[in-house]
Amino acid sequence: MLTFRDQKILISGASSGIGNSVVYLLNSLGVNTVLIGRDKSKLEKTLSQLQQPENASIIICDFLDEINLKGEFLKSVADSGTFTGFVHSAGADITKPYKLLKNNDFDTLNKLNVTAPFQVVKELLKKSTFSSTGGSIVWLGSVMGSLGQKGKIAYTSSKAAVEGLVKSLALELAGKNIRVNCVAPGIVETPLTRELFSKLSGDSINSIEAMHPLGFGKPEDVANLICFLLSDQSKWITGTTYCIDGGYHIQ
């Protein structure tokens, strides 16, 4: 049984996919959550479906919008109380062969996966909105952070950056008893994956599925691991990337 003592967790990408599953799971375990997302109606829908909606609140923010990420967003976070955790689950996919890749594609993914969430962490710590007793930060990486795949140059480089960031940040924050870890999933059945698959041939999708010996994952499969990393039971784990991919990387 996972235990969470007086926890309040900030979750980006909370309105769909893995982030959304994390919200439902934490809420069912009685943990306070603050949900970040771009789409107000989707966040409100999630809020309305929670078992304990009184334990959750929402903040609208697009991590790709520099202006949005400052001022009002940070004030909303600061006004939400003291956090013990942050899950960065907001994500995007860019799949293009090298001939079509532009610098802007790298910039978009680096901003979403690395610099924007890093800015959030920095602000949480600067404004003392992170618990002085410590806590846990979990970044969504990808199995692609340590492997290659055709068409995934911008994506893999950005997810590899996440793995590097997590190791160094974990060292810097260990003295504050803040743990930093990365969860690296294979293909999970999310809206983002459906969007990617709409651009691939049936043969390509079948071959990708064949590379996952346990099949594609469900968002809740990954949410379970993230919640473990947020819980008291993982108090000696930091700076690590956990691969959760149905066996993709072992081949």
Next chain:
Amino acid sequence: MNKEAFYSEISDLLELEGELETNDSTLIEDVLEIDSLAHITLISFIKDELSFDLKAEDFSKFNTLLDMVNAIGASKFD
């Protein structure tokens, strides 16, 4: 971009020169079987250059490159 330049770009992107000529009557299935990334290459190229959204399933509705050009719309080409 005019239609001929569009076909030429497709040929360059998928490295079709010497393998397949790209013109109005080129069969889509011949283009797509060149490379496992052909679907996503075409979809990304058409999105970036012509601001037109295609899905992989749309290709099954086209017989030739001209069918695809017609689906994208003449207004997208010079």
